[in-house]
Amino acid sequence: MAQSTSLRCRVLEGKDLPAKDVSGSSDPYCVVKVDNEVVARTATVWKSLNPFWGEEYTLRLPRGFRSLAIYVLDEDTIGHDDVIGKVSLSHQQISAQPRGIDSWLSLAPVDPDEEVQGEIHLEVQVPEQGHPRVLRCHLIGARDLAPRDPSGTSDPFARVSCCGHTQETAVIKKTRFPRWDEVLEFELAEGELGDAVLSVEVWDWDIVGKNDFLGRVELPLGAPGATKGWFQLLPFASSAEEPGGQLGSLRLAVRLVEDRVLPPHCYQPLIQLLAEPIRCPGQPPAGTALAVLEEVTSGESRQDVATKLVKIFLAQGLAVPFLDYLIARELARTKDPNTLFRSNSLASKSVEMFMKVVGLPYLHEVLKPVVNRIFEEKKYVELDPCKMELSRGRRISFKGSLSEAQVRESSLGLLQGYLGDVVDAIVGSVEKCPPLMRAAFKQLRRRVEEQFPSAQHEEVRYFSISGFLFLRFFAPAVLTPKLFGLREQHADPRTGRTLLLLAKALQSIGNLGLQLGKEPWMAPLHAVLLPSVTRVKAFLDGLVEVDSTQAGEEPVPAAPFGPSATIKEGYLHVREAEEPALLPRFAFKKRYFWLSTEALSYSKSPEWQGPRARCRIPVPQMRAVERVDEGTFPQPHVMQVVAQDGAGQLRTTYIQCKVRAPTPHPGDPGDTPPPLSPAPQGAPTQDTSKQPCGKRAVPGGGGKSPSP
Known part of the structure; x- marks a missing residue:
């Protein structure tokens, strides 16, 4: 467990x-x-x-x-x-x-004195009764201390106090992982211990000004014997x-959320119970576990439940039948087609999470080029006269501020260009869409046509798909690209406004022109929106034309990326660990990296393809991924990847990472260590792994951290 x-x-x-x-x-x-x-x-x-x-x-x-x-x-x-x-x-x-x-x-x-981190390694020997009584404190070392100097390191020393006696260790220069290996002895009189406490403080030595506090530990000395271990450094008590x-x-x-995870076989009865109405569709749906779960799930937990159910049925190879089951129940309760899938029901949330889990690489391929161009160009786009700032037009013309009509005309042209590129990318992406998504949409359309067969409801078969694909997938990704992994940072106000207007236009297209927006200043876009609706309908018709054999569902791991999807790629600097030599190579080499769910690989250039052309570190062989102490290499922001090869040997690779912007240490405005930005997982929720304190590494120190 x-x-x-x-x-x-x-x-x-x-x-x-x-x-x-x-x-x-x-x-x-x-x-x-x-x-x-x-x-x-x-x-x-x-x-x-x-x-x-x-x-x-x-x-x-x-x-x-x-x-x-x-x-x-x-x-x-x-x-x-x-x-x-x-x-x-x-x-x-x-x-x-x-x-x-x-x-x-x-x-x-x-308070800078409260901003402490790291651990200290101590061994304390409390003497037995006798004369003289000698208390021995062995200060072995410390790790992951807070950086207090502009270099990103500290000059730590320890100060030990007991019963009015104080001693200090030597100062270890420019490190956050000091090793003192000093034994400090205190000769104490009989009865002096009593309820005494051993206080160990760690300080950063400064040649000018006062020393900086790095943390403290207090150990009671009531019982004789030895105490040894790593102790968390704590701040002074706040008064x-x-x-x-x-x-x-x-x-x-x-x-x-603290869970106890049991072995997989312990969950099989629950999975079989949940999958029973999917595998045996003949039984009455009212008494099934899925039906009961749908009824009792509250609104605040519906997204969590939908996410877990989608991943469970994906792993069982039953995601499409599962969605079909929920959609059929939703349609049975819907009398007005205009309200179809408008609420955040379990069916709507499940289809939404299914698209994000299965279709994220597809979303990136379709939208990322246009989104990147919008971020790079930073054009001023505004159609609302109440929000229009005419002074912004000076970047468009050297003749001074532009008139409202000129700004509107320029903005309309830019927005039409962006919208046209997005629509072109979407309608031309039928073959890029994952077969599993196409099969789910095909089944959705069939269910809707059965529920609303009359000619007056012909638009419902299109809207049932576009409502999910445009209103819950494409438009939200354009509005907030960071939450979908399209960008590493949120947009600035100017770019954000462009994305908002573009998302509004996509929503109007997703509504198939039935709702073109309440804002009158969006009317100039109608000439582009209405022809796009016809193209989108043809796209939706092609999307559901998929063979059952082509979309055959196999059990897949419930992960945000497919097994062969590249999560990130780009140039970094790398250096392999080597044995001690007279002339060691300190240079980091520039290499092109690919990070996927299977491996971290790199080569001299992105054109080098194939397993033999790339150096490859498979994920199952990785034993630790750790940040290296700042003072180890001349370059900052270095991490090490420790992997175990087939012969059982540990191999360490050092990689210099890229950092977008410095983040200051909150306790020391003069110190700016790099931020650890969590890698986008391609979903609205970012997933960040936190290592235990003290797992930042010195070179070659891999193997101490748990497997990733």
Whole structure:
């Protein structure tokens, strides 16, 4: 039996934040930390004291995590980012709310002495009764200490205190993984121990100014004997009360899920019970487990239930019959075709999650070129006269500000171009659409035609598919590309407005022209929308023309990417670990990388194809993926991938990663270590794995971390 701990964290919005810029505003973003280690970063909301982020993360955590902290910072183009405040939640606070926390929480000020991380390795020998009594404290080392110097390292030393006696270790320069290996002895008088406590503090030595606090540990000395192990460094106890509301507040939704995962065979009776109405469709549906589950599922948990059911039936090779079962029940309850699949029922949510799980590579192939071009061009597009800023037109013309008509004409041309490219990509993608999706849509259309066979409901057979494909798939991906893995960052306000107008146009096309929008300023687009509806109908007709043998469903792993899908690719720098030599090679070589669900591979150029042309590290052979200490190599942001080959030998590969933007250490505005951005999983929920504290590696230190 295994333990699974995950934390769902939604950073929703902030309000009443203090102004950090001379303009009287701020550019806030959030950093999410678990046990003082960065695991996620939101986008920056420019020029706002009441920002809305709406970002969600699923964090896979170690069982012993202690705290979750969300820091709000103000991004500065020049200089270091300013820390606004933080919200801290302990493991006990989160676990005490089984349904999760969803509320406004006041931001607290950030005290550098409270921003500690890492562990210290100690062995303490408490003496027996006798004269003299010698207390021995063996300070072996520490790991993952907080960086306090601009170089990204520290100069740590330890200070040990007991019964009024204090001793210090030597200073280890420029490291966050010091090894002292010193034994400090304290001669104590009889009866001096009693209820005494051994205090071990770790400090960063500074040649100028006062030393920086790195953490402390207190050990009771009541019982004689030896105590040895790794101990978490803790901050000083806070004596001052935190002012509430002075720094604004943050709305969070946090829920902790701690599960015990049983062996697969233990779940077979449940899976058989759920699949019974799918495999034996003749029985009355009212009393089946799926029907009961559909009735009792609440609105707040419907998406979670739909996600799990889709993955279960995908793994069983029954996803299309499962969706057909739910759709048939939904149609039986629907009398008005205009309300078909409008609600967030279990059937609607299941089809939506099915598209995101199965069709994400298809979505990327269709939309990514146009979305990337919109982000790169950063054109000003606005049709609403109430929101139009004529001064923005100076980038279009050197003759000064443009008139409202000129801005509208320019915006209309740009929007028509983007929309035409998107529609062309969609209607030409019939053969690119996964056969499993096409089979599900074919069955959906058949069910709708059976329920509404009259000629007056002819449009329903198209709308039943376009409602899912356009309104719940293409349009949301255009509106928020980051949540679908199309981009690594949210759009800036100008690009976001372009995406919003484009998403509105796609929604109108998805409604088959029946609802062209309530805004009168969208009317100039109607000349493009109505012809596109005819092309979309032809696309939907071709989409459902799929043979049953072509769309034969096999059990597939419930993962957001297919087995051969490339999740990310691009140039990085790599270096293989080598045996000690007189002339070691320190240079990192530039290589083109591919990351898939099967392997991490690289070659000299992207044109080199085939297994023999690429160096390949299969995922099953990986034993650890760890961040390397900043001071190990001349280059920053290096990680190591430790893999075990067929002969059982560990092989370490060092990779220099790319970082989009620096994120400051919240406790030290002068220090800017890189953010650990979670890799997009291609779904609205980002999934980030959190390593236990102390798993950042020194070179060759692989094998200590658990398998990924």
